[in-house]
Amino acid sequence: xxxxxxxxxxxxxxxxxxxxxxxxxxxxxxxxxxxxxxxxxxxxxxxxxxxxxxxxxxxxxxxxxxxxxxxxxxxxxxxxxxxxxxxxxxxxxxxxxxxxxxxxxxxxxxxxxxx
Amino acid sequence: xxxxxxxxxxxxxxxxxxxxxxxxxxxxxxxxxxxxxxxxxxxxxxxxxxxxxxxxxxxxxxxxxxxxxxxxxxxxxxxxxxxxxxxxxxxxxxxxxxxxxxxxxxxxxx
Numbered sequence: 001x002x003x004x005x006x007x008x009x010x011x012x013x014x015x016x017x018x019x020x021x022x023x024x025x026x027x028x029x030x031x032x033x034x035x036x037x038x039x040x041x042x043x044x045x046x047x048x049x050x051x052x053x054x055x056x057x058x059x060x061x062x063x064x065x066x067x068x069x070x071x072x073x074x075x076x077x078x079x080x081x082x083x084x085x086x087x088x089x090x091x092x093x094x095x096x097x098x099x100x101x102x103x104x105x106x107x108x109x110x111x112x113x114x115x
Numbered sequence: 116x117x118x119x120x121x122x123x124x125x126x127x128x129x130x131x132x133x134x135x136x137x138x139x140x141x142x143x144x145x146x147x148x149x150x151x152x153x154x155x156x157x158x159x160x161x162x163x164x165x166x167x168x169x170x171x172x173x174x175x176x177x178x179x180x181x182x183x184x185x186x187x188x189x190x191x192x193x194x195x196x197x198x199x200x201x202x203x204x205x206x207x208x209x210x211x212x213x214x215x216x217x218x219x220x221x222x223x224x225x
Contacts, residue, residue, distance in 0.1 A: 004158075035215075042121070042204055043159070043215040050211075058212065059116060090158055097211030098147065104213060106158030 002105035003027050006091050012113045019078040021110050023091030025071075031094045032074040033058075033104070034066065036087040043090065049074055050097065081114045088112075117142040117209040121216025128195050129224050136219045138205035139187045147208035148181060148188050151215075152201045159204055163190070195223045 003026030013019055023032060034046040035058075045058030047066040055066050063085060065077045078085055091107040098104075118141040128134050140148075146167035151159035165172045165179045165188065172179050176195075181188040192199055200223045205216040 033212075040124070040217055042119075042217040045212060045214070048212065059214075092158075098208035098213045103149065103161040103164075104151075104159075106160070108156075108158050 002093065004091060004093060004105060004107040006089075006107040006110045008110060009108065010111050012115065013081055014115050015082055016080050019081050019112065019114075021076045021089055021091075021112070023074045023076070023107060025074075025093050027093060027105070028071060029093040029095050029105075030071075031097055032068065033092040033094075034064075034074070034076045035090045035092060036060065037090060037109070038087050046076065046089075078112075081112075083114050086112060086114045117145060117207050117212075117214040119205060119207050119214050119216040121205050121219060123219060124217060125220045125222070127222045127224065130195060130197060132195055134192045134195055134199070134221055134223075136190045136203055136205065136221075137187060138189070138207075138216050139185075140207040140214075141186065142207065142209045143183075143186065145207040145209040148179070149206050149208075149213070150179060150190050151204045151206065153204065153218075154201050159202075162203075192221075195221075197223050197225050199223050 005024045033048040035043040044060045049055045049068040089110045092104040121138045149164035152162045153159040178191040206213045
């Protein structure tokens with residue numbers, strides 16, 4: 001299994017509070033991604049990174065920010081959580097953009113509930 | 116941006132039957148189409164992929180076909196087994212990012 005660790009794995013929080021999810025990899029892959037998974041919507045890209053301090057928005061980036069200060073860590077922050085951000089969040093890594101010369105390796109997910 | 120539509124959303128088959136999941140995509144520039152399998156409580160894992168210069172690819176009981184003209188691709192699983200029960204996602208790569216379909220919940224009944 002690819003060395004990807006997401007933390008926390010489960011979190012319950014209240015509307016308006018800040019939340020940070022962490023993705024840590026031991027594979028030294030350049031590309032890292034945050035997806036959210038919701039019934040009927042599949043996996044939707046929130047933000048991605050193509051190197052240290054290089055990040056860009058995905059299709060559902062509103063209300064989220066990210067940071068990558070080291071190759072191995074990619075943080076996803078919800079500045080002020082809302083109930084619509086209740087979801088399962090997956091981190092993924094790859095050696096190539098979009099995994100087009102290899103594959104995306106996914107973490108085991110972080111389930112976030114916003115009350 | 117890329118848009119990927121996946122059907123059906125749920126699929127129920129008897130063990131030994133075949134299962135087919137279909138996807139369409141919108142960006143004619145996309146040239147890489149992977150399929151991922153997600154087991155309960157886990158992250159998705161790549162099971163097979165196909166590139167635009169190939170029309171069909173097989174790996175044991177799994178095959179994927181691609182029609183670039185019509186912009187659709189399909190996953191075929193033959194001789195299904197209970198352990199094939201999972202959520203399956205198709206995806207298309209465009210502009211260095213993967214866009215996923217909505218997912219298909221496959222249930223194989225013994």
